Amino acid sequence: xxxxVLIVDDSLTVRMDLADAFRAAGFESLVASDAAQARALIAxxxxxxxxxxxxxxxGDGIEILREVRETEVGKELPILVLxxxxxxxxxxxGLRTGADEYVGKPYDVEYVLSRARELMAARRRPQTNxxxxxxxxxxxxxxxxxxxxxxxxxxxxxxxxxxxESGLRIAATERPGAIIVDGMLPGIDGPTVIRRVRLDAxxxxxxxxxxxxxxxxxxxxxxxxxxxxxxIRKDEDAALILAKLGALLRTARDGGHALETxxxxxxxxxxxxxxxxxxxxxxxxxxxxxxxxxxxxxxGEEAIEMLSVQSVDCILLDLIMEGMSGNETCRLIKxxxxxxxxxxxxxxxxxxxxxxLEGLALGADDYIPKSAEFTVLKARxxxxxxxxxxxxxxxxxREQLLRSQIEAAxxxxxxxxxxxxxxxxxxxxxxxxxxETAYRELKTAQTQxxxxxxxxxxxxxxxxxxxxxxxxxxxVISHLDTTRRSLAKAxxxxxxxxxxxxEHWDRAQSRLxxxxxxxxxxRELVVKLRTFSRLDEGERKVVSIRECIESLLxxxxxxxxxxxxxxxxxxxxxxxxxxxSLLTQAxxxxxxxxxxxxxxxxxxxxxxxxxxxxxxxxVTDTGHGIPPHLRDRVVEPFxxxxxxxxxxGLGLSIAYSIVRKHDGTLxxxxxxxxxxxxxxxxxxxxxxxx
Numbered sequence: 300x301x302x303x304v305l306i307v308d309d310s311l312t313v314r315m316d317l318a319d320a321f322r323a324a325g326f327e328s329l330v331a332s333d334a335a336q337a338r339a340l341i342a343x344x345x346x347x348x349x350x351x352x353x354x355x356x357x358g359d360g361i362e363i364l365r366e367v368r369e370t371e372v373g374k375e376l377p378i379l380v381l382x383x384x385x386x387x388x389x390x391x392x393g394l395r396t397g398a399d400e401y402v403g404k405p406y407d408v409e410y411v412l413s414r415a416r417e418l419m420a421a422r423r424r425p426q427t428n429x430x431x432x433x434x435x436x437x438x439x440x441x442x443x444x445x446x447x448x449x450x451x452x453x454x455x456x457x458x459x460x461x462x463x464e465s466g467l468r469i470a471a472t473e474r475p476g477a478i479i480v481d482g483m484l485p486g487i488d489g490p491t492v493i494r495r496v497r498l499d500a501x502x503x504x505x506x507x508x509x510x511x512x513x514x515x516x517x518x519x520x521x522x523x524x525x526x527x528x529x530x531i532r533k534d535e536d537a538a539l540i541l542a543k544l545g546a547l548l549r550t551a552r553d554g555g556h557a558l559e560t561x562x563x564x565x566x567x568x569x570x571x572x573x574x575x576x577x578x579x580x581x582x583x584x585x586x587x588x589x590x591x592x593x594x595x596x597x598x599g600e601e602a603i604e605m606l607s608v609q610s611v612d613c614i615l616l617d618l619i620m621e622g623m624s625g626n627e628t629c630r631l632i633k634x635x636x637x638x639x640x641x642x643x644x645x646x647x648x649x650x651x652x653x654x655x656l657e658g659l660a661l662g663a664d665d666y667i668p669k670s671a672e673f674t675v676l677k678a679r680x681x682x683x684x685x686x687x688x689x690x691x692x693x694x695x696x697r698e699q700l701l702r703s704q705i706e707a708a709x710x711x712x713x714x715x716x717x718x719x720x721x722x723x724x725x726x727x728x729x730x731x732x733x734x735e736t737a738y739r740e741l742k743t744a745q746t747q748x749x750x751x752x753x754x755x756x757x758x759x760x761x762x763x764x765x766x767x768x769x770x771x772x773x774x775v776i777s778h779l780d781t782t783r784r785s786l787a788k789a790x791x792x793x794x795x796x797x798x799x800x801x802e803h804w805d806r807a808q809s810r811l812x813x814x815x816x817x818x819x820x821x822r823e824l825v826v827k828l829r830t831f832s833r834l835d836e837g838e839r840k841v842v843s844i845r846e847c848i849e850s851l852l853x854x855x856x857x858x859x860x861x862x863x864x865x866x867x868x869x870x871x872x873x874x875x876x877x878x879x880s881l882l883t884q885a886x887x888x889x890x891x892x893x894x895x896x897x898x899x900x901x902x903x904x905x906x907x908x909x910x911x912x913x914x915x916x917x918v919t920d921t922g923h924g925i926p927p928h929l930r931d932r933v934v935e936p937f938x939x940x941x942x943x944x945x946x947x948g949l950g951l952s953i954a955y956s957i958v959r960k961h962d963g964t965l966x967x968x969x970x971x972x973x974x975x976x977x978x979x980x981x982x983x984x985x986x987x988x989x
Contacts, residue, residue: 302347302419305329307337307363308381309356313404317350320408321415334358341367346376348415351398353382353389361389361396368397369538374453374545377418381406387601390594394608395535397542401609403594410592432456433544434475436466436492437510438484442533446479449537463487467495470502477544481533482511482522490525497526497636506547508540520623520631523603528637530607543608567612567684570594572602572628573646574620578669582615585673586680599623603631606638613683615676618647618658626658633662640690642683646676776818782811842879844907844916845869851887855894862900865890870908875983877961885957888950889918889977896922896975909983913963916979919970930967954979 304326306317311332318328329344331337334355341349341363349367351360360380367373380393383404390401399418402411433455437443447457458473460466463484470478478496482489489509496502509527512534522530529543569591573579576597583593594609596602600623602616614632618625625645632638645658648669655666664686665679845867852865859865886905893903901921908915925933934955951965958965963981970976 301327303327304348306350307331308352349378364396387596431476434458434478436460436480463492477506479508493525568592569613570611571615572596573617599628614643616645630661841876847883864902866904868906881957885954888954893920913980914983918977921974924975
């Protein structure tokens with residue numbers, strides 16, 4: 300799209316001169332001769348550049364500038380101000396109101412066109428105000444609220460502090476993008492806050508704006524002396540503060556990322572400070588003929604005020620002036636972080652060696668006697684500009700080199716770290732897969748080994764042991780029964796026995812009873828061992844579960860001894876295909892365990908019936924129960940929770956093996972109210988169940 304420029308000036312010559320130049324450069328040129336025409340065009344025409352004269356027949360160009368800056372579109376519009384006024388106050392007023400550039404008349408057309416292009420290019424750069432934090436330090440709640448709202452409306456994040464001390468703490472922890480501080484604060488004042496910021500290596504680059512309600516000229520001098528980048532009176536509106544803040548942030552951004560050094564042959568701004576109007580005017584003519592733009596100031600105070608709103612490339616400073624001297628002005632300039640790199644050349648008409656040494660000690664870059672011959676002065680100015688150019692270029696190249704080295708090192712470290720991390724992750728994943736595979740194989744092998752050991756080798760061992768014990772056990776039991784029957788027949792009358800004989804007789808009878816009880820336990824163990832070793836014997840057939848349970852309860856009646864009640868609940872169907880003797884043995888073992896678990900009186904419930912696709916036999920008792928952590932172990936062969944000599948450790952193991960032979964499961968759990976619930980589940984079909 301064709302860029303559009305509006306030129307506002309009451310001089311037809313200026314309007315046509317600039318309009319033709321911009322049109323030749325590819326712009327669409329609009330012109331206005333007074334404030335009314337300018338306002339009408341600004342209201343309806345989209346603009347890319349605005350050029351404003353200060354003195355208009357029906358108004359003030361600076362007032363139009365203020366109105367434009369207060370609009371949303373006008374905040375970022377490049378604006379150049381033209382004026383033939385020589386007063387520094389007009390230049391300062393224009394720049395403070397928001398002008399991007401102030402060009403004195405007579406002007407250089409090429410310079411105006413070049414600056415317009417530069418400002419347009421700068422406006423097209425990505426802005427980073429959104430999310431940028433601004434620290435506002437002020438003890439006035441009203442002012443903080445008002446300015447804070449304006450900052451937030453313009454996309455800034457706002458941090459607040461009521462005193463200098465709290466502001467410094469916040470700055471140290473939050474690292475804001477800019478600081479706006481009131482000059483008068485409880486505790487340490489605003490200038491002291493800025494000085495401390497400038498002394499902190501981590502904070503000194505933060506742009507600082509000092510606000511004050513004071514009106515005396517010394518207030519601004521104190522602000523700049525402290526290191527503030529800008530000075531604004533609090534009676535100015537928020538738009539001015541926002542404009543100045545934006546300018547400072549743009550400068551900081553551009554300075555932080557610019558790698559090219561401006562050409563020494565380009566147009567440079569030179570601030571000439573001299574209380575002699577005649578000499579200043581002559582000096583300006585000479586330097587303007589060399590292509591420099593000259594800004595005139597007539598005192599040190601005006602120079603400091605000008606530098607607060609206008610950056611320059613070189614300063615020519617008269618030594619002896621009314622008010623602030625040249626050396627004092629030089630000291631203030633060189634003590635300001637934003638100005639200390641600007642070359643300062645002190646001019647004097649007095650050969651005063653002491654003053655010259657003082658000026659050089661205060662930071663002056665050169666000291667030149669005044670004369671009507673400006674050849675030496677022009678050469679010294681060029682030399683200082685070249686020196687600054689060389690220093691800037693060297694510093695930026697060094698910064699670029701260092702930044703490149705840091706970025707390269709960071710990239711190399713990140714790449715090596717990523718490669719190492721990828722290798723480690725790959726190794727870990729591979730090892731995890733290997734470990735998981737090995738673990739599964741180990742568990743499978745362990746399970747198979749345990750099952751084989753329990754059901755094969757252990758079965759063979761148990762069968763052999765039972766066979767070897769059975770024959771001698773049968774002989775001993777038979778002999779013992781014969782002896783007991785003989786003693787019973789020959790039992791004498793207790794009345795005829797002597798006391799010691801009766802005692803020996805009773806002891807013999809007791810020992811025989813103990814021997815008989817022990818042999819019965821051994822025979823019970825042998826029976827269980829033989830049962831455990833013969834789980835593969837027999838054929839499956841359909842039997843009545845009710846008959847099996849009633850039969851085994853008859854066998855166990857002597858163990859119930861009237862102290863344990865047994866309740867049966869037979870569900871449908873009653874018949875099931877199974878190994879009858881083995882399943883009866885499994886149920887008997889569960890009931891026997893329940894009887895042994897009940898101390899004193901108790902109750903056993905036996906329930907049968909179909910539950911889903913499985914036939915279920917549940918034996919519940921009111922005994923002491925099985926601890927949860929032992930329920931997986933009690934089905935292991937020879938593991939028992941009973942005292943030594945009171946259990947074989949085979950009852951539940953045999954029951955578990957029998958149920959597995961039926962492709963069923965044996966589950967042990969807690970019964971309601973205490974005791975144990977043992978559940979046999981054997982999968983069946985509806986046809987079998989029927």
